[in-house]
Amino acid sequence: MKRTLEIGGVSGLLTGLVEQKLGHKSLQTCLGCSACSNVCPVSGRAGTDPCMLLQLILEDRQEEALNTPWMWYCSHCASCFSVCPMSIDIPSVVHLLKSFSSVDMLPLPVQQEIEKWVATGNSCSMYPDQYLGLVAKAQDILRKRTGLKDITIPIDKKRARLLLLIDPAVLKARPSVLADYATVFHLTGESWTLPSSPFGTSDLSLITGREELGELWLQRIEGLASNLGVDKVILDDCQNRLSPFGPKDGFKKELESALVTSIPFLVFDYLQSGRLKIKKKVRMITTFQQPCSCPDDQFRTLIRALLERLCTEVKEMVVPVENSVCCGGGLLRAGLEEQMEAFDAAKALQMEKVEADAVITFCLTCFLQFIRLKGLGFIRQSVLFFPEILSSALF
Ligand code: SF4
Ligand code: SF4
Missing domain, CATH: 3.40.50.11810 (Rossmann fold)
Structure with a gap:
């Protein structure tokens, strides 16, 4: 007996929902050529691969598809998508399968990551004191490097042009990276700011399949950007719904109050315009x-x-x-x-x-x-x- 599944107010069986997700790039066009499986780094884990997974769905073996632990090996790298002759968006299919897992079906480490993120807004469980301590460390590096003893890293500056969201995991691993960003902004005369609390820039919804996490993540960024009145937000993680080069399709979103960009694009503009x-x-x-x-x-x-x-x-x-x-x-x-x-x-x-x-x-x-x-x-x-x-x- 197959379960009726529900997502985003739409209910149905898995095959129908997958077709809806993929739109005109129907799963029915799959050639079974295994090109996807040949490039997938996790083919063969848990006895399956992307091509086999798609065949399960096509053969209407819904419960087997929904219960395969293989989905948790998929990193959504999109290698399969890039080689598929029929442009079938396999990462989106896997994301959909993940989204049907109830919380207690999620692997324990995923549950723990989600709990940490919900409690602190980042995956390191970092609180503001530790974050601000690392920012101060980066500021010391910046002062030594520039020889400017009064230079500061701006925090919660209103109406700056840029809001830099640097993940606490990067700050923890190498606080000097913040000094590197600050050096670039100092040399370009950029108006910028950091938030006063740590912000996890990874959009965990993609890898966990929990759409509600993505929504919360978006609301938090929107809140920061509109409270500070910035024009642009820089995120240092690529695989998220706001990234200019993140996953395509309906997953993609835009902020209402600011544009989102990434440091390579910004630097490219600085160099082109002669600011850097x-x-x-x-x-x-x-x-x-x-x-x-x-x-x-x-x-x-x-x-x-x-x-x-x-x-x-x-x-x-x-x-x-x-x-x-x-x-x-x-x-x-x-x-x-x-x-x-x-x-x-x-x-x-x-x-x-x-x-x-x-x-x-x-x-x-x-x-x-x-x-x-x-x-x-x-x-x-x-x-x-x-x-x-x-x-x-x-x-
Ligand atoms: S997106 Fe998932 S299925 Fe596709 S190649 Fe990467 S790991 Fe494999
Ligand atoms: S590469 Fe595309 S067409 Fe070939 S098996 Fe995989 S999904 Fe089907």
């Missing part, structure tokens, strides 16, 4: 981790062009980019570290093949995952967040 000048290229061969939710060429071209202006040489990771765009960090953010083996192995192999001194990351989740990989001894290269290499080229 590169002093010297950093003598370093770099490679870069392309944010997984944008496996198209447009963003890769932009970030590659930026890096070519900042360092002496840029190398692409060796394997076909669309085959392994994901670092697996989404699972880390959802507390599912023990399920990251396949991503870790793929990324370690890829990094072994690329002759570079450092890997540059543009997304906080990638940054944290690469720091983790480095800590585990899986990669030998230095790991830098984009603002770090940028500020090195400015002095």
